[in-house]
Amino acid sequence: MRRFAVLTGLIGLAIAGQAQARVVLVSGKVVGWDGKPLQAAHIQLRRADGDSAEAVYSVGRDGRFRVRLQPGLYRVWFTGVGHYARETLLWVGGGRNLRLFVRLAPYVYREKVDSLKLYLNPRHDIFARFERWESDTVIALTPHGDGTWRCEVPVRSGKLAYQIAGIEQSGQRVPDPTAGQYEYDGGRSYRSVVYPEGERWLVSIDPRRFPRQRAGKDSLWASHPVTRAVADAFELWTQLDAVGDALQRKSLSLPEGVRDDSLAVWIQREIVQPLEQAILREAIPEARQVLLRLYASVVAYSLLNPQVQVNDTLVHRILREVPPTSVLWGVKEPPGVVVVPVFRLHPPATEYIEEMLRAHPNREVRKAVFRDVQEYASFVLDTAVLQWVDQLRKVVDAGDTTRGALRPGMVAPGFVVLSLEDSSTVADTNFRGRYLLLDFWATWCTPCIQEFPTLRKAYEQYRAEGFEILGISLDREFSRARAFWQRRSADMPWKQAWAGAKSPVARAFGVQSIPFPVLLDPDGRIVAWGASLRGKSLLQMLSRVFSRGQQR
Missing domain, CATH: 3.40.30.10 (Glutaredoxin)
Structure with a gap:
């Protein structure tokens, strides 16, 4: 048991930060695909432990920003009008100030538009009886012979903020690029802002005026090599997630009898093998921890599709190099995926989970891990595992970790x-x-x-x-x-x-x-x-x- 606490103390210093370390000045520039400052840009971040609230910082008109942060690991989104948000894991060390340069990728707009919808915020009460369950007012625009799409909106206040759906390639809501003012929507995008006169506003959207640039790629440069390596590792995580989603969609077109086998072959070739190679190449421990955390998700997936083969040596490395108290277990995906790697070992490294439940700083991680331990126990139906879960339930604080957790035989919540x-x-x-x-x-x-x-x-x-x-x-x-x-x-x-x-x-x-x-x-x-x-x-x-x- 003590060896995991020691491991946390040694490796966790780099990834979780030092409480006594000085505040670090993080400065730099956010630009668009053409290298120029954006009409509006923001930085949204929170500590990767998942327990802290998100903070939003405005980027200056010249694209520059200055933020003071405690050392640690942060989940960050860089956003800008007309561009996709860039998400990253930001490693902030305690030794020196950090400089960043971020280039965002432009929206990709459809050449042919089949339908357009206007999302108005704040919500118009006049539409409430038609769209009872929408958070915003949603209005369909009508196409006209001159190529524009139009609608009329009752004006209840001097200001209207809106987004358009149906023109961005992936279906994302986007602001009108012809509007002169924008506001951040708090969700990594922007609304266009207008101040119409009169009681009704005639909306006219011309899809031809949405700029069609060559699809660009975002990028992030950091002055500290560990920050760069951690960001690159997280970028690989994001790319492999996208590959996985594409492969899942591709598999839906296959006959059910061959779907699982074909999907397993694709995942093995396009996700598992590249990830294993990246782990073996990575020399910076903090970045390798990010990749190993992703590998834990791959191991969990192999439970659902046993044809996907994983490397047990790397499974051992997950538990050896990623501490049970690492904030990485609370990043991006459910933290309970640690349960599967633990039980792949013989005998299971149950003390890893016990240390996680006792000492992990994020309460939500502790809850999720305990929930997934119970789920795994119900799946394998192994007597020894079931007995261990019963012992855990006595050890763990019932008012913390087990609150909201499902248990076999319990009465389900009403709904x-x-x-x-x-x-x-x-x-x-x-x-x-x-x-x-x-x-x-x-x-x-x-x-x-x-x-x-x-x-x-x-x-x-x-x-x-x-x-x-x-x-x-x-x-x-x-x-x-x-x-x-x-x-x-x-x-x-x-x-x-x-x-x-x-x-x-x-x-x-x-x-x-x-x-x-x-x-x-x-x-x-x-x-x-x-x-x-x-x-x-x-x-x-x-x-x-x-x-x-x-x-x-």
């Missing part, structure tokens, strides 16, 4: 959500007497959509035996989830509902990432959740559940 079919309310009590699979998903989540064929197979096979599925969309907007369901209802014939991003029901069930399935018994008690209900594992679980029911 009320909105039906995508008719906007009526759907409650947990509607399903008493039947096994219910809650499927937390979203329209933008490719792995969620990839689960649909298995969900449909399970639904058709066990529905007559007392099995139901309730899909719960965590999309920000009700209308987006409903439109998706209307297009794809044949692929998802079970009941569908909407709860929204950061919804109470998602918090109650401890949803940290999606897809996140939870199986309830006819009395509303937890049977299983997470990885044990994804892919082929879902069909295996249901086979055991309903075979036990027949035996009784």
Whole structure:
């Protein structure tokens, strides 16, 4: 046990910072794709431990900025009008001041526009009865023969701020580049600002006036070599995430019988092998920790798709080089992925998790790890693991780590959500007497959509035996989830509902990432959740559940 505490003290100094170290001046410049300052630019950051609030700093008109930070690791977004946000992990050492130069990549706009929508903020009450579940007012623009898209907006105050959806290539909302003023929306983008006169504002958007530049690539230079290496490692993480999403989408076009095998081959070649090579090449310990943390996610994925092969030597290095108290476990993905690497070892390095639960500085990390330990135990159904989890429950502070965690046999939290079919309310009590699979998903989540064929197979096979599925969309907007369901209802014939991003029901069930399935018994008690209900594992679980029911 003590060796992990010592390891944390030695390696953690570099990654977590020193409390007594002096404040570091971080200065530099943020520019656009052409190297020129932007009409508006900001820096949004928070400490990578996940417990601190985000801070936003404005960049000067000349593109320059100066920020004073305590040494440590920060999650940072550099933003600018007309450009994609650049996310990075910023390592700030305690020895000397740090200089940065950041170049952002321009938006890529569609050559052909099929539809445009205007998002107004603040919300107009006059539209409330039409768009009950939107955070902003959403208005469809109408195309005209001169190439413009138009609508009229009632003016309730002197200022209107808006964004446009339908012209940026990935579907992101963007400001109007012809507007003269902008405001930061707090979510890594900008709104155009106008001050119309009169009671109505005629909006006229001309897609031809959106600048079409050659697709550029963002870049970040730092004066400290460790800062550069950590940023490069995180950039590789981001790139491999994008590769993974693309491969998941590509696999959806394949027949179900060959999908898993083909996806495994692609992931092995385009993600696992490049990552393993990068880990072996990386000489800077702080950057290698970032890559090993990403490798832990790959190891976790291999549980869902066993054809993906991982290197057990690197699994050992994860636990040897990434301390159990590292803030990296709270970065980007659910921290509970550490559970799988731990249990791949023989015997399992359970003391690593015990140290994590006792000493990790982020309460959310401790909660997620304990939740995933229980999930893994329900998946492997190993007596020794189940006994160890019971011992952990006695050791861990029940008022901290176990709060909100799921446990087999516990009564599931009650919930009320909105039906995508008719906007009526759907409650947990509607399903008493039947096994219910809650499927937390979203329209933008490719792995969620990839689960649909298995969900449909399970639904058709066990529905007559007392099995139901309730899909719960965590999309920000009700209308987006409903439109998706209307297009794809044949692929998802079970009941569908909407709860929204950061919804109470998602918090109650401890949803940290999606897809996140939870199986309830006819009395509303937890049977299983997470990885044990994804892919082929879902069909295996249901086979055991309903075979036990027949035996009784």
